[in-house]
Amino acid sequence: MAGTSSPEAVKKLLENMQGDLRGLSLECRKKFPPVKEAAESGIIKVKTIAARNTDILAALKENSSEVVQPFLMGCGTKEPKITQLCLAAIQRLMSHEVVSEAAAGNIINMLWQLMENSLEELKLLQTVLVLLTTNTVVHDEALSKAIVLCFRLHFTKDNITNNTAAATVRQVVTVVFERVVAEDERYKDIIDQPAAVQGNSNRRSVSTLKPCAKDAYMLFQDLCQLVNADAPYWLVGMTEMTRTFGLELLESVLNDFPRVFLQHQEFSFLLKERVCPLVIKLFSPNIKFRQGSTTSSSPAPVEKPYFPICMRLLRVVSVLIKQFYSLLVRILNTECEIFLSLLVKFLDADKPQWLRAVAVESIHRLCVQPQLLRSFCQSYDMKQHSTKVFRDIVNALGSFIQSLFLVPSTGNTSATPNQTGSNASGNTGSAQTNPGVLGMGGGATVLPAFEYRGTWIPILNVTVQGSAKATYLEMLDKVEPPTIPEGYAMSVAFHCLLDLVRGITTMIEGELGEAETIIQTTTEATSLPTQSSEQQDLQSVSDQSEKELVSRAVWEEMVNACWCGLLAALSLLLDASTDEAATENILKAELTMAALCGRLGLVTSRDAFITAICKGSLPPHYALTVLNSTTAALSSKSYSIQGQNVQMISPSSESHQQVVAVGQPLALQPQGTVMLTSKNIQCMRTLLNLAHFHGAVLGTSWQLVLATLQHLVWILGLKPSVGGALKPGRAVEGPSTVLTTAVMTDLPSISSMISKLFENSQYLDDVSLHHLINALCSLSLEAMDMAYGNNKEPSLFAVAKLLETGLVNMRRIEILWRPLTGHLLEVCQHPNSRMREWGAEALTSLIKAGLTFGHDPPLSQNQRLQLLLLNPLKELSNISHPDIRIKQLECVLQILQSQGDSLGPGWPLVLGVMGAIQSDQGESLIRTAFQCLQLVVTDFLPTMPCTCLQIVVEVAGSFGLHNQELNISLTSIGLLWNISDYFFQRGEIIEKELNKEEALLQKQAEEKGVILNRPFHPASPFDCLWLCLYAKLGELCVDPRPAVRKSAGQTLFSTIGAHGTLLQHSTWHTVIWKVLFHLLDRVRESSTTADKEKIESGGGNILIHHSRDTAEKQWAETWVLTLAGVARIFNTRRYLLQPLGDFSQAWDVLLDHIQSAALSKNNEVSLAALKSFQEILQIVSPVRDSEKPETPPAINVSVPLVVGTTTATNLGRSFMRTDSIGERIGRYNGSEPPVITDEIEDLNLWWAAWNSWYRIGSESTRPPITCDKLTFIPSQPFLTALIQIFPALYQHIKIGFSMDDLQKLGVILHGAVSVPISSDASPFILPSYTEAVLTSLQEAVLTALDVLQKAICVGSEGMQIMYPAIFDQLLAFVEFSCKPPQYGQLETKHIANAKYNQAEWVALNYVPFAERSLEVVVDLYQKTACHKAVVTEKVLQNIIKTLRIPLSLKYSCPSESTWKLAVSSLLKVLSIGLPVARQHASSGKFDSMWPELANTFEDFLFTKSTPPDNLSIQEFQKNESIDVEVVQLISTEILPYANFIPKEFVGQIMTMLNKGSIHSQSSSFTEAEIDIRMREEFSKVCFETLLQFSFSNKVTTPQEGYISRMALSVLLKRSQDVLHRYIEDERLSGKCPLPRQQVTEIIFVLKAVSTLIDSLKKTQPENVDSNTWAQVIALYPTLVECITCSSSEVCSALKEALVPFKDFMHPPASKVQNGES
DSSP: OHHHHSHHHHHHHHHHHHHHHHHHHHHHTTTOHHHHHHHHHHHHHHHHHHHHOSSHHHHHHHTHHHHHHHHHHHHHTTOHHHHHHHHHHHHHHHHTTOOOHHHHHHHHHHHHHHHHTTOSHHHHHHHHHHHHHHOSOOOHHHHHHHHHHHHHHHTSSOHHHHHHHHHHHHHHHHHHHHHHHHHHHHTTTSOOOOOOOOOOOSTTOOTTSOHHHHHHHHHHHHHHHHHTTOOOSSSTTOOOOOHHHHHHHHHHHHHHOHHHHHHOHHHHHHIIIIIHHHHHHHHHHHHHOOTTOOOOOOSSTTSSOOHHHHHHHHHHHHHHHHHHHHHHHHTOHHHHHHHHHHHHHHTSTTSOHHHHHHHHHHHHHHHTOHHHHHHHIIIIITSTTSOOHHHHHHHHHHHHHHHHHHSOOTTOOOOOOOOHHHHSSSSTTHHHHSTTOOSOGGGOOOOOEEEETTEEEEOOOOOOTTOOOOSSTTOTTOOSOOOOOTTHHHHHHHHHHHHHHHHHHHHHHHHHHHHHHHHHHHHHHHHSOOTTTHHHHHHHHHHHHHHHHHHHHHHHHHHHHHHHHHHHHHHHHHHHBOOHHHHHHHHHHHHHHHHHHHHHTOHHHHHHHHHHHHHHHSOTTOOOHHHHHHHHHHHTOOEEETTEEEOOOOOOSOOOSOEEEEEOOOSSSOOSOEEEEHHHHHHHHHHHHHHHHHHHHHGGGHHHHHHHHHHHHHHHTEEEOGGGOEEEOOOOSSSOOEEOHHHHHHHHHHHHHHHHHHHGGGGSOHHHHHHHHHHHHHHHHHHHHHHTTOOSOOOOHHHHHHHHHHHHTGGGHHHHHHHHHHHHHHHHTOSSHHHHHHHHHHHHHHHHHHHHSOOSSOGGGOHHHHHHHHHHHHHGGGOOOHHHHHHHHHHHHHHHHHHGGGOGGGHHHHHHHHHTOOGGGOHHHHHHHHHHHHHIIIIIGGGSOGGGHHHHHHHHHHHHHOOSOHHHHHHHHHHHHHHHHHHHHTHHHHHHHHHHHHHHHHHHHHHHTOOOOOTTTTSOHHHHHHHHHHHHHHHHTTOSSHHHHHHHHHHHHHHHHHHGGGSOTTHHHHIIIIIIIHHHHHHHHHHHHOOOSBOOBSSTTOBOOGGGSBHHHHHHHHHHHHHHHHHHHHHHTHHHHTTSTTHHHHHHHHHHHHHHHHTSSOHHHHHHHHHHHHHHHSOOOOOOGGGOOSSOTTSOOOOOOOOOOOOSTTTOSOOOOOOOHHHHHHHHSSSOOOOOOOHHHHHHHHHHHHHHHHHHHHHHHSOOSSOOTTOOOOOHHHHHHHHHHHHHHHHHHGGGOOHHHHHHHHHHHHHHHHOOEETTTHHHHSOOTTSOOOOHHHHHHHHHHHHHHHHHHHSOGGGGGGHHHHHHHHHHHHHTTTSOOOOTTOOOBOGGGOOTTSOOEEOOOOHHHHHHHHHHHHHHHHHHTTOHHHHHTTHHHHHHHHHHHHHHHGGGSSSHHHHHHHHHHHHHHHHHHHHHHHHTGGGTTTTTHHHHHHHHHHHHHTOSSOOOTTOOHHHHHHHHHHHHHHHHHIIIIIGGGGGGSOHHHHHHHHHHHHHHHHOOOOOSOOHHHHHHHTOHHHHHHHHHHHHHHHSOTTOOSHHHHHHHHHHHHHHHHHHHHHHHHHHHHHHHHTTSOOOHHHHHHHHHHHHHHHHHHHHHHHSOGGGSOHHHHHHHHHHHHHHHHGGGOOOHHHHHHHHHHHGGGGGGOOOOOSSOOOOOO
């Protein structure tokens, strides 16, 4: 309007008006002057108005009657040109709204006249339209007149006019109603109480309506009248009217202006009173009509179904229902019910095809309006005693579709295309020979269609989804019923179903969603209410829930009403569908219905839809129990629809689908193969989508879904892979699965869909998740049953999917863990290995995932959950299958590697798993378990609770005892060492933690009133840990395998040695008695009973050394180790052990063990026992109080403690102990200081040791009674060690060491030295015979005696009486040089004769030993010669007596050195002993010694043994010089003191000297004499001594002098004889030399003569008898006679003999007298 009221527009209007008037005046100038005048006065009028008024348009409207008048007059001329000009001008005025009501009335009357004259009909219509549309001035009668005008023009002869008029009528009708809408809009704020409308008997009583509404009312009422062929009330002047046009107008009004009817009760009554009865009346021919009834067409035009009317009626009905359902419910309830029932009836098979088609289209229009359907359901289905309208509509559609298949409509059947696949060939294989050829007759393209039991119905593309675009309801121009193409009705019905499902589900789900969000928000609001609004909120919640209950009832009723019909129809269509898109839609519908039913909790219907999809997925007649039972339940019901039965049609088995896969059915005895078509795969996808998106509402039907999927997966040959996802795998047995490429490419997506479906389970609520898990478990149980008793490939679908489900639901794993793992544990026990393997795979994967998942709160704070997760891992230990156990252990290993730091309270479980491995479970299993343990020990000890350490120890120990793999046992011992090291390093922390735990347990135990029971109870928890470790090692120390024993032993003692200081003092008692002695007992027992059979090899090709080739020898090693270890502990920890109360018992037990080991018949053990003995003896007493350091204990004061100063080779080092006292005292400061035992107790210990030593010594050195090859003879090292112990031991017992003890010692020493050695050992022990070296044993024996004599030396007087005994002992040893000792009856060979490789016994070379003993004797005698005991006990005599043996043997001694040493020793001893003897001469203590001494000299100087042949001159001279020394001793030490010496003795000496100087009195020349003769020097010394002694002025008795003179004369006489004989022989022999012996003799005589003369000269002259001189001189002539001899040697000797005679040649005295001859 703004456009027409602007100044420019107004100006233009005025100009145009004036122009129009001018034009009019010009046209009428001639013919119609009145019109001309009117026009001219009009111009003036217009100008005047323009000049006088500001609001020109208003002024024009006021005066419009006058302004219009000229133009009306112009129209009245009926002149076409003039009329057209006028109409145009009038239209211009109208368009500027400057026409008043009166003017308008005039215009309409003028138009009516023109109409009656049939002038300018189109312009008329145009003008009416402009008049009515531009303003609202035309009302009531004028308006009705205008409308009638248009109607009248609609029924002219001219087609164009008719059509234009029809359009104008439609527009005008619309305008009338638009005015009502506008009017209502204007008055909407003024609320007026509508008067209660009475029964409205007067149809025209519309006084309450406003003007526009009144017009509309009158118009609509008359339209109804006209359609009903009655006279109109308001549209006066109507001449004719068609029913079709009337119905169209009614429909358009109802459709376009529903608000008018709904807001005004008057209009509502029109609907009820007029429209509905009219429609029902008009429908009657259609209802009564039956197709094929031959009634002649009756004269009345409404008796037979008439397509145009019927179609329009249906349109009206559609609009009524669509727009006014809210009214229908209140007011038009029955009418609506009738309409709907009619629609349903029109679908009957006996109605004409076109009628069925339009009825279906109408129903479709309803189906796309879910709210409408909902109100039907509420108004009818939910009321008692009412038609179930909604149910009937759905069922009618269902039976309609069925009827199309079952009763092909006559005349409309088209030949079904030739199905090559179904029955082209008679053989059963036909389906396989050409699968999937669908209607390919002559290469025609395949139409989308439904096909069922030979009925083929194409699917036409009739409408867009969700809009009911009708074809036949829109055919308003058709009079005759059209022919309906085949498949049209089916297609529409199909879309009806789809839209119905879509609409209902969308609506209900939308409302459900709203309800849920409202509930959610209100509950949130109520959970945190403000005080004021609390009541109000609670109120709203209760209203809300009430409202929701009402809604829910409606939803449930809707679904219950429609599901059977829908399912029947959809199942049939699904079976018949040959088009992928159609199939997709059907499946989608089934899916959405299933989901909806699920959401509403309608189990039966939900399961029915799901079963339908499942069946569609599987091959026809596939034996799947779950589905069959469901269908059986359904097919027993049938649903009646107005007397018709809708049967659940079972699928037809002929499939015209392309076969895409052939596989094996999943059954116990698979019979042949089954085929999957592309439709099956499509259904499968739908099933997956259903489960994927609607899993939350599936509940118990998971069972159906999963069972179906399992079978499909099996047929397609999908097998589970890592993590539970499915991958295409080879079918294991039977004909392999055959898949087309299409399916092959689909498989990965199917597989990922299946996986996603389970991934989505994380969004399910707990209850749904439980349904899913239960379904999987029961599937799995079926699969397990199937797999029993055969080794076929089992179906692993359920297990794999349980795994997948568990993995994605980790955040709430607690709620499903027990059922999940409980079931998987059952699977793990299944006899089928593949099944088992997957069970274990799933279980271990879940456990690992559970532990690594980021739980909230984390596992470290949620111990209960952690234990829950680990528990199944422990449960696996009860399963004996090794493959499961391997999986279990691998899992443990991975858990350790990833989670080891955070296992916390889960450790006992994990360790328990490792410990549960038995020896008989195979090497690989043990190895894996052990790997885990190694990891634990190396990496995780610090992270685990200290209470678990004991378990670690036990597990490690148990691996040591496994006998499968030696290396593992040995390594586990290493682990125990590492563990002990760890205990040591973190002792304080562990102790603290264990004590805390202990206190807690103690408290709990007290509360329960039970006694806390743990091993080694009284000890502290930390000590118990150590004791467990020791006990474990102790068990390993008696393992049957030697290597393990050895390793365990070393570890045990190292551990106790290294870490024992950590133990509390009292715990040592347990260590000693329960651990160490217990171990010793067991080892001793095993060793003594061990087998002596030879072991050939140590397993494999390992050769065993001969020292270990029997079990006995191997046990010996263990015994050695154990004993040594225990001894070491006794030694190093004595300061800890001694304060314990029963140390002396322990000491005795230890000594007993040492003794039994030492006396065992095994060299190795016995020797080791002695080493242990040595070790425990090198101990000093604990530090006394007086010696305690003043420094605080924290400072380590190293106090070296020295054990007796022994000088033995092996014991020469002092034994230091640098165990810091500070450390010890620090350890015990808290408790009481160690109790210092008194001396006496100490002594008792040492004497106990001495007794043991004596028992060992006497037993081991006692010679055997019988001798054979197997006689056990102690080895040299053993004896050496035994003897070496004595010095150390003696240090402690010397105070009480008595003569008896010394005797005992002597026996042992003597015995030990007497023991021979075996010939095979001799090269190692014996020096070569020529070397004079002592064996260690001999040294040790001497050392022992040395220690003794030193002790006696510094000891008390009482001790010195032991000297003689020591001498006796030593002298006995000296005798060995000539008389080796005998060892029992044993035959010994001389070393030179022994063969090394024979088991013979070889006597030792005792010479060096005897000689050393002799040296010791001499030394000792030098020190002790004057001791009273030595004198009294005749030691000197014994020494001489002993020495006499080697001296008398001389050259016959085994070793030459012996007699030489004996001589020198004799000389030394005599040089000291003789003065002592002379001193004691009066006491007679030495009387018996002299004869012994004389005999000794005699035996030595005139030995019976001959020197060896190879003795050189030098050697002989050396030997001679020794003889000379003896003679010199006699001359210096004996003869001068003859008056203190018994006469007999002196006589013996003289005789001997005489013998020496005379040499030989025999005249025979024997070898012996020659040898003697050669001792010239000796003879000389004898002479000299004899002479010296004879002529000494100290001759006390004449007898002595006589003896010597007598000797001289004999000597001289003999010399004379020899010389005479020689001269004779020389003369007789002539040139021949004399025998060598004779020459030697003469030389000797000559030398003796010269010696004698020298001696006589040296002697005092008064001592020489004159007669002697005479005899000497008498020799001279004889000597001279010898000068002629030929031997040069004789000559030189002669020269020497003659020279001394010069001293006799004095000048003659005054008177020479001849001396007597």
